[in-house]
Amino acid sequence: MATVTPPWAYTLHLPHDPHAPGIARATLRTVLDAHGLSALAPTAELLASELLTNAHLHTTGPYALRLRTMEPGRLRVAVWDTDPKVPPGFETAGAVAPWDAEGGRGLHLVRACADAVGASVLGDLGASKGGKLLWAEC
Numbered sequence: 828m829a830t831v832t833p834p835w836a837y838t839l840h841l842p843h844d845p846h847a848p849g850i851a852r853a854t855l856r857t858v859l860d861a862h863g864l865s866a867l868a869p870t871a872e873l874l875a876s877e878l879l880t881n882a883h884l885h886t887t888g889p890y891a892l893r894l895r896t897m898e899p900g901r902l903r904v905a906v907w908d909t910d911p912k913v914p915p916g917f918e919t920a921g922a923v924a925p926w927d928a929e930g931g932r933g934l935h936l937v938r939a940c941a942d943a944v945g946a947s948v949l950g951d952l953g954a955s956k957g958g959k960l961l962w963a964e965c
Contacts, residue, residue: 835862836895841879843889848879851892855904858894867902867965870940874963877933878906881961886910888958897964901942905962913946913959937963 839854841847855875859868875892882890888909895903917934938944941963949957 834896836893838891838893840891841889843883843887845883847890848876848883851879852876855892855894859902862896864900864902867900870965871902871904874904874937874941874965875906877937878904878961878963881914881933882906882908885914886958893960893962901964903962903964905960907949907958907960909958911948911957911959913948913961917944917946917961941965 837854837858839851841851852872852875855872856868859865859871871894879890879892886908890906890908893903893905893907895905897903914934917938943964945962947960947962949959
């Protein structure tokens with residue numbers, strides 16, 4: 828008899844601290860191992876790393892990592908932060924940074940490695956600060 832795995836979601840709230848992206852990546856690996864999805868870890872960790880680092884570098888407030896199953900064997904990695912501005916080139920293909928630039932390739936890498944990406948701008952939610960949610964699926 829086949830078993831059905833119920834959908835799950837985890838959210839890790841992070842302070843604006845330089846250790847936070849690494850702690851979030853370690854948590855992601857632990858969650859995927861626990862749910863038998865270790866095969867997704869390399870891609871999911873890359874996606875999370877780029878989104879988390881972007882949140883840390885370009886915002887001053889807290890941020891959060893959310894992991895959620897979409898269907899069997901499929902994962903959505905999302906990062907919320909307090910800045911409502913969606914980075915240019917995230918939802919639609921944009922110009923890639925010059926070859927000698929020291930930054931600006933991370934979100935293009937997310938687009939290239941993810942099966943789907945998206946962004947939601949969140950309005951003022953009362954006690955919540957609004958901001959945005961960037962997500963990628965693998």
